[in-house]
Amino acid sequence: MILYGISTCDTCKKALKALEAAGKSVTFRDVRANPLSAAEIDRIVQEFGDRAVNKQSTTYRGFSDFLKASEPEAQIASQPAVMKRPVIESGGKLYLGWDDAVQAALL
Template sequence: MILYGIPTCDTCKKAMKALKDAGHDPQFRDVRAQPLSEAEISAIVQEFGDRAINKTSPTYRSFNAFLKESDPEVQIAEQPTVMKRPVIEHEGRWTIAWDEAAQSVWLG
């Protein structure tokens, strides 16, 4: 199980704690310190499309017009923290955010 996020994200911290408490052993992937590969970005965007981008984030709002109109792959490659967090992947199953839907997948 891999949790993609940044260490300062409160939602990522809550998700990590809940996953560990539920008996999972998630690996944390800091997308800022260890940038995502082209293949990883492609997999995330293929799974979530535009939802992979947090359009309410300060990072997204700071983008110039060209970058805002670019594909999600370009946006994440340029600034990984624009990705909605956390993204969790385990054995081909993906979730994004830490809402009720994601929690029901990973916590039962």
């Protein structure tokens, strides 16, 4: 299981802690320190579409009009912190966020 996020994200920390407490083997990948490849970004955007970008974030609000109008892949590639977090890969399937449905599927 791989949890993609950033080390300062409280939701990522909660998800990581809960998964480890449930006995899951989790690899944390900080997308700032170890950016996603174009193929990884494409896979996430294919799965979640525009939802892959956190449009409520200060990172997104700081984007230029040009970047706001660009594709989600370009937004995540230019500023990995704009990706909605966490993205969790488990058993070849991707999960977005840490809501009740994701917790029920993974815990």
